[in-house]
Amino acid sequence: MIIRVPATSANLGPGFDSCGIAVARYLTIEVKEQQDSWFIDHQLGAEVPTDETNLLLTTALSICPAIAPHRLVMQSEIPLARGLGSSSSVIVAGIELANQLGNLNLTPQKKLELATAIEGHPDNVAPAIFGDFVVSTYFPKRSERTVVSVKHQFPDCGVIAYIPKVELLTKTSRNVLPQTFAFKEAVEASAIANVMIAAIIQGDLAVAGEMMSADRWHEPYRNSLVPHLQSVKDSCLALGAYACFLSGAGPTVLILTPLDKRDTIVKKLQDSASDAAEIAPLSIDRIGVHVR
Structure with missing residues (x-):
């Protein structure tokens, strides 16, 4: 079994903590043989645990503690602490791992509620689950549905990520x-x-982009934490880009x-x-979390 979760970009400028899109970079979890204890085989660095302390497994076991241990292979194209939803992708993958191995038959809505409760807000986890463009909000004190989300097709366009080589932790940025x-x-x-x-729903990226570049939240x-933001914005808008905005908490822009100006x-x-920085041409992921 292979679980694949897309990277995400939250906020889109003014849609703070509620808007997000899924983009075509992926976390992949391959479930191998059952064994006596959990082990995650990866090449992501010594700071990423290979045992049950990994976020993937703390998430899965918090939802279904009885699932049998397996050897897992983790591969990620999503850089850590860059504003592309690296932790959200792991949380969503952990929920799906519990769902599949525990035969839980979780609905997408239940997955979203679980992921949001762990992550704290739905802007990244919602598009990671559903794909495409999702607007969502969290009501942690409600007894019924705690997360409300609406998915809509994002207009076709070129997507480019300017990914600095330095990290920026969400806590620092907040x-x-x-x-x-x-x-x-x-x-x-x-x-x-x-x-x-409204402009995204109408397919008007010229107006949507103008708003994305005018965030107040x-x-x-x-700006002081991402000194490259303004120069990248100025350069790209001068060449005809629709919008430039901080991806999540940054530092990715x-x-x-x-499409004809992307290259x-x-x-x-x-x-x-x-x-x-790495300059990464991307595309919108329309599917979200996927299991095969």
Whole structure:
């Protein structure tokens, strides 16, 4: 059995903690033979555990402690602490591992609720489960459905990830955000997000991109942590990109482009980034978590 989970990009600028897209880079978990104890075979570095302390297994065993140990092979194209949903992909894979080995028959909605409770917000886990573009919100104190989500097809476009070689932990990136927001500023920030979502639904990436690049919720406060953001944004927008925005908590920047301008923008970014970042042409993943 192979479980495959896509990378994700959360926020899309103003859709803070609620909007996200799935992109075509993957975490793959291959389930091998049953054995006496769990072991995860991987080449991801010494800091990633190979035993039950791995997030994959702490997640799976928290949901179904009785599942029998297996040897697992973990491969990931999703870099750690770069804003592409690396931890969310592992959580979603852990839930699916428990679902398959425990014969739990979890619904997608139940998977989303479990993943959100572990992750804390649904912006990454929802597109990792459903694929494509998902808008979602979390109500942790509700007794009934705690997560409400809506999936919609994201318009076809070029997708480019500017992935710096340095990490930025989500906790560090969240610590620079304000604790309160003035009412007038909140209304403006909310309106920008609303127009962005409406434009995506209409397939109007020109308007959506304008809103994505005009976030008020988080990017202005994180600029000091991602000094490359503004220069990448200026360069790509000048070449005709629809939008440039911080992917999740950063430091990755995601660029959306017309398909006929993608290669030109990729080359420009490669020339300017040198060895400081990986420039990765991507596409939207429409499926989400997949088992075969």
